[in-house]
Amino acid sequence: MTTFQTPRANDTLLPVEEAQRRVLAEVSLIDPEDVSLIDAHGRVLREDVRAPFDVPAADNTAMDGYAVRSEDIAGAPVSLRVIEDLPAGRIAEKRVEPGTAIRIMTGALLPDGADCVANVEITDAGADIVRVLQPLRRGANVRKRAEDMAAGDLVLASGTSIGAGEIGVLAGVQKTRVIVSRKPTVAILSTGDEIVDIGEERGAGKVVNSNAYSLAALVRECGGEPRMHGIVRDTREATIAAIESALDCDFVVSSGGVSVGAYDFVKAALDELGAETKFWRIAMKPGKPVVLSTLRGRIYFGLPGNPVSCMVSFLLFVAPSLRKAMGQGGNVLPPVVRARVTAAMRSTGDRRTYHRVRVVAENGELVAHPMRAQGSGVSTSMVQANGLAILESSVTSVDAGTILDVVLFGPVHAS
Ligand code: AMP
Ligand code: MG
Numbered sequence: 001m002t003t004f005q006t007p008r009a010n011d012t013l014l015p016v017e018e019a020q021r022r023v024l025a026e027v028s029l030i031d032p033e034d035v036s037l038i039d040a041h042g043r044v045l046r047e048d049v050r051a052p053f054d055v056p057a058a059d060n061t062a063m064d065g066y067a068v069r070s071e072d073i074a075g076a077p078v079s080l081r082v083i084e085d086l087p088a089g090r091i092a093e094k095r096v097e098p099g100t101a102i103r104i105m106t107g108a109l110l111p112d113g114a115d116c117v118a119n120v121e122i123t124d125a126g127a128d129i130v131r132v133l134q135p136l137r138r139g140a141n142v143r144k145r146a147e148d149m150a151a152g153d154l155v156l157a158s159g160t161s162i163g164a165g166e167i168g169v170l171a172g173v174q175k176t177r178v179i180v181s182r183k184p185t186v187a188i189l190s191t192g193d194e195i196v197d198i199g200e201e202r203g204a205g206k207v208v209n210s211n212a213y214s215l216a217a218l219v220r221e222c223g224g225e226p227r228m229h230g231i232v233r234d235t236r237e238a239t240i241a242a243i244e245s246a247l248d249c250d251f252v253v254s255s256g257g258v259s260v261g262a263y264d265f266v267k268a269a270l271d272e273l274g275a276e277t278k279f280w281r282i283a284m285k286p287g288k289p290v291v292l293s294t295l296r297g298r299i300y301f302g303l304p305g306n307p308v309s310c311m312v313s314f315l316l317f318v319a320p321s322l323r324k325a326m327g328q329g330g331n332v333l334p335p336v337v338r339a340r341v342t343a344a345m346r347s348t349g350d351r352r353t354y355h356r357v358r359v360v361a362e363n364g365e366l367v368a369h370p371m372r373a374q375g376s377g378v379s380t381s382m383v384q385a386n387g388l389a390i391l392e393s394s395v396t397s398v399d400a401g402t403i404l405d406v407v408l409f410g411p412v413h414a415s
Contacts (some may be wrong), residue, residue: 014284036067051149067114159329181326187246201273239269256305286376354388386410
């Protein structure tokens with residue numbers, strides 16, 4: 001007969017920070033790969049990129065106007081003879097001699113002899129003779145050679161996350177191929193005899209497999225590649241077979257089967273496969289049962305079955321691991337901000353609780369709107385949520401207006 005599993009005395013609840021430290025200590029760097037520039041967007045750079053040339057390559061004008069000698073216009077207003085017309089992309093044929101000017105368009109290289117540009121707004125815009133109405137200092141309205149990047153400068157360091165700004169810089173130094181982290185592959189397993197897949201007949205007592213899909217979306221949001229491994233029945237044999245079949249991925253993530261119920265086989269299956277289990281109970285709510293094991297060079301995360309517990313434990317433990325595996329520089333843990341809660345919140349006070357909130361920017365500060373229902377099975381509490389407000393253990397309630405630490409996991413928008 002199967003029975004409930006009783007935690008042993010030394011299976012104390014691990015603080016979240018300690019669990020995160022232990023997880024990250026197990027993660028090693030995955031291989032880099034070479035992709036086209038536009039495919040590098042959203043990836044982690046895995047090479048140091050130096051500027052191969054100066055950008056801009058030479059002094060050029062930041063304004064439409066007239067290339068002049070600052071000396072000539074010191075006594076402005078003055079009139080100068082316009083000797084050439086210079087659009088961007090062409091090199092001046094003439095030199096700016098005393099008493100002359102070259103009409104110049106934004107981006108054109110500064111002609112020899114000139115040391116500043118009288119923007120058209122401070123002139124009469126004359127065609128043959130121009131009247132410059134104000135004096136300018138040397139270098140006025142000129143973009144200096146190499147002011148953006150100098151040849152040899154380290155412009156992007158390995159470990160940088162590549163967004164639009166980084167793509168622009170990579171394009172500017174003519175990188176057609178970029179070395180980035182390979183996307184970590186993540187096998188996703190859903191355990192449970194009660195689980196049916198999204199296209200299947202529901203039947204009495206059945207629960208639809210939402211976890212596999214929310215986990216796959218989370219994996220993608222982190223830059224990984226989810227691999228769907230289906231539903232695993234609650235038997236020892238099925239669990240062992242499913243875990244083994246998932247070991248061709250860099251990480252394995254399962255949902256359910258990690259509590260102390262009679263049909264929770266994940267831990268036992270891992271033990272039987274010779275996995276080294278680093279922890280399985282964490283001092284947090286939702287998401288107390290979270291298994292971390294290593295097996296044949298892979299990292300196994302056994303996340304709880306309740307949809308919210310599953311997502312919250314992914315955000316706190318799996319997401320940072322994926323970032324570290326991709327070689328992301330700096331702190332890979334989700335950022336923590338201070339936000340003012342807009343409604344009272346309660347907790348049982350025995351463990352740290354993570355309340356789902358929507359953080360918005362309002363009148364120059366961050367405000368956290370708690371989600372209506374906070375049950376660990378209420379998947380709709382994650383809809384539009386982008387933060388987890390922390391109520392430390394011993395705190396049983398907070399009033400509206402309290403400022404709390406909030407773990408951010410999505411972008412913050414205006415209210
Ligand atoms: P367990 O951790 O296996 O005891 O699962 C706890 C509860 O989570 C179950 O009773 C289900 O209601 C729910 N659950 C488990 N797996 C899934 C899943 N893949 N999708 C949605 N809900 C799930
Ligand atoms: Mg189960």
